[in-house]
Amino acid sequence: MDIKFNDGFTAIYEYVKKQKPLIHHLTNYVTAGDCANIALCFGASPIMADAAEEISEITGSADALVLNLGTMNKVKFASMELAAVRARKKGIPIVIDPVGVMASDMRFEAAMEIIRGGASIVRGNYAECQTLLLETRRGKGVDSLVTCQSDIGHLAEQAAQKYGCIFAVTGKEDAISDGKRTIIGSNGVEMLTKVTGTGCMTTTLIGCAAASTKDYLLAALCGIQTMNVAAEIAFKALKDNEGPGTFKTRLLDSVYQLSSEELAKMSKLR
Amino acid sequence: MDIKFNDGFTAIYEYVKKQKPLIHHLTNYVTAGDCANIALCFGASPIMADAAEEISEITGSADALVLNLGTMNKVKFASMELAAVRARKKGIPIVIDPVGVMASDMRFEAAMEIIRGGASIVRGNYAECQTLLLETRRGKGVDSLVTCQSDIGHLAEQAAQKYGCIFAVTGKEDAISDGKRTIIGSNGVEMLTKVTGTGCMTTTLIGCAAASTKDYLLAALCGIQTMNVAAEIAFKALKDNEGPGTFKTRLLDSVYQLSSEELAKMSKLR
Amino acid sequence: MDIKFNDGFTAIYEYVKKQKPLIHHLTNYVTAGDCANIALCFGASPIMADAAEEISEITGSADALVLNLGTMNKVKFASMELAAVRARKKGIPIVIDPVGVMASDMRFEAAMEIIRGGASIVRGNYAECQTLLLETRRGKGVDSLVTCQSDIGHLAEQAAQKYGCIFAVTGKEDAISDGKRTIIGSNGVEMLTKVTGTGCMTTTLIGCAAASTKDYLLAALCGIQTMNVAAEIAFKALKDNEGPGTFKTRLLDSVYQLSSEELAKMSKLR
DSSP: OOOOHHHHHHHHHHHHHHHEEEEEEOOOOHHHHHHHHHHHHOOEEEOOOOOHHHHHHHHHSSSEEEEETOOHHHHHHHHHHHHHHHHHHHTOEEEEEEETTSSSSHHHHHHHHHHHHOOOOEEEHHHHHHHHHSSSSOSSSSOOSSSSTHHHHHHHHHHHHHTTTTTEEEEEEEEEEEEEEEEEEOOGGGGGGGGGTTHHHHHHHHHHHHHSSSOOOHHHHHHHHHHHHHHHHHHTTTEEETOOHHHHHHHHHHHHOOOOHHHHHHBOOO | OOOOOOHHHHHHHHHHHHHOOOEEEEETTHHHHHHHHHHHTTTTTEEEOOOOOHHHHHHHOOEEEEEOOOOOOHHHHHHHHHHHHHHHHHHHHHEEEEETTSSSSHHHHHHHHHHHHHHHHHEEEEHHHHHHHTTSSSSSSOOOOOOOOHHHHHHHHHHHHHHTTTTEESHHHHHEEOEEEEEEEEEOOGGGGGSSHHHHHHHHHHHHTTTSSSOOOHHHEEEEEEEHHHHHHHHHHHOOOOHHHHHHHHHHHHHOOOOOHHHHHHHOOO | OOOOHHHHHHHHHHHHHHHHHHHEEEEOOHHHHHHHHHHHHOEEEEEEEOHHHHHHHHHHHHEEEEOOTOOHHHHHHHHHHHHHHHHHHHHHOEEEEETTTTTTTTHHHHHHHHHHHHSEEEEEHHHHHHHHHEEEHOOSSSSOOOOTTTTTTHHHHHHHHTSSSOOOEESEEEEEEEOOOOEEOOOGGGGGSSSSSHHHHHHHHHHHHHHHOOHHHHHHHHHHHEEEEEHHHHHHTTTTTOOHHHHHHHHHHHHHOOOOHHHHHHHOOO
């Protein structure tokens, strides 16, 4: 497969750093600060807001909407629905992170309702995306062990076809599909699993990229690759006595420093 | 203009580090941890609490009240009003950060109600303070581009006169005014805009300082200068491959290490 | 007193790193991310969730329950009660952190209700545990100055006897008691008080350990010693111009790197 994303990545990077798109997040309180910081490192302008009273105004000013199901509840979900309605009407991308969708009926139903109502990109791990594809809950917690990763590309493809949007399944390898075209990436490091919110932050980066192009397959790929390549650079610089704390700090540094040329050069895609 | 703040800064620093004033925050979930950490680095004792049931007791024990409008909602605003009433009765300073006040009617009305009810210090960026002065909403998001900074001192002065409290307008340059006297500061670094919550943290530092002196103009100046001078020290120590992640970590280190003598020496004020 | 915890620590460390127990937290929004990160560094799998609709399912999947009273309110407390009921029925440990229990009636009543209903381990500072033992509110804020630490062991022992669970009182020295046996630890560094959430994170580590053994006295000791010994290692590596920011980052690194052998060797217990 002949893939050349250099120009696409460059266009997104230039747009984000110049236009500073406003990324409206309805997200969890565990990693909200990390998501805001990675959006700023990437060049975008994050806003976190979830009060029903102001949702319509804030989504109305935004260039992309990121919905993250971590620490959600009924009240926050009502706001997510309002935000999604506004985003669809306005035509801005909706990126959803179905955090722990296999962990409760509430999360499952919330994710299904948003995706069925119309989402642009879904970014989850294998267990989360499998739950959405099969419409049945499996696993435990938010970091469920994946029983089978051999068909990650197949999972992304099928889910994308079923729901008519981009599916980005991340893990040891990543698969991004629009139902027709499926790209497999093999960047990233194991230590990403030792820092909370690296999935959420990846979804934020996808939201930033999706604010910059109508090619959402490219946007999802760009967000995931930015996280994974930055993680490789951050990990490589770690000293023997350093671990997840220093890694997280340097991950932000690396996203800030990363150029689109370096991104394209280091990306391992097929 | 002959400004000598050395003694004032020294008095505040000594008071905070010795008395560890309790700073009650009603704040957003994005940067609450960062605000608590910077208060601790400065020597104060932060408490974050917003349940209506306990507000009166907690504000009643506090030495200053910090109200931050990020991720606010109706429930939290009701608690803010209770806290403000208690703080006014008790005579402790109320410092408000009108985060994104131009982004929604709810935030605008909340800010106006608190300020009109009686606040001690307002700390915001240009767009936020302009919105409050003109009583009309402009811009987008929480980091709106400022269209005109030439009259930042004029803005602070007018707003302070209009509302009868200290206005601290922060940005590339900062202006702090009580309506009669206006001080312009030009410390700080661009990278402060690449870390979420540096505005919120500045407001927290102002709250810590305001718990230590009745001269709220001096307190606002001390909080802002502490952030900006610490940021200059943190930035100067960055290596080529470091960025906002490392900068944020070292910013906390620098606030912890900073002496009032160094603060006065490095301050560029006019 | 002849104490040998090497084997006990090793068994817990091996279990956590191999089984990755799921630790369900109902916790505050100030330090939730820090708690998730330290759980990951220790090898466990954290989940933060507090919506009443999903509590029963999530506690039902968990291996331990951590209840932290920071930034609590009526709604969150109702979820805590549901979670506690489910945890007791399932037989998983309940670890409670009575953050600022002396600061408000609401927190005091919430803590008493959970502890009386049946908790496995209580982890608090001197003022918090004293409040629980005496059933009377004292002090201010969450970091109240301790008036008397000479009888920390006595406090832990009495509280453990009164409530029939493990009490872990942390401070300059730490006391862990089941009412019969009381262990005093003297590890840790002063700088732990300059970082928000180090108490919350200690409680999380205790939760991770308690998911791995039925010996809750050992679990509480293991969690506290992991934090304190890691803090000593992190502190020792600090350079002159570094402070709480860098210390917090390295604290996570150190928990990640720490072996149970090193833990046992560096522990000062009597």
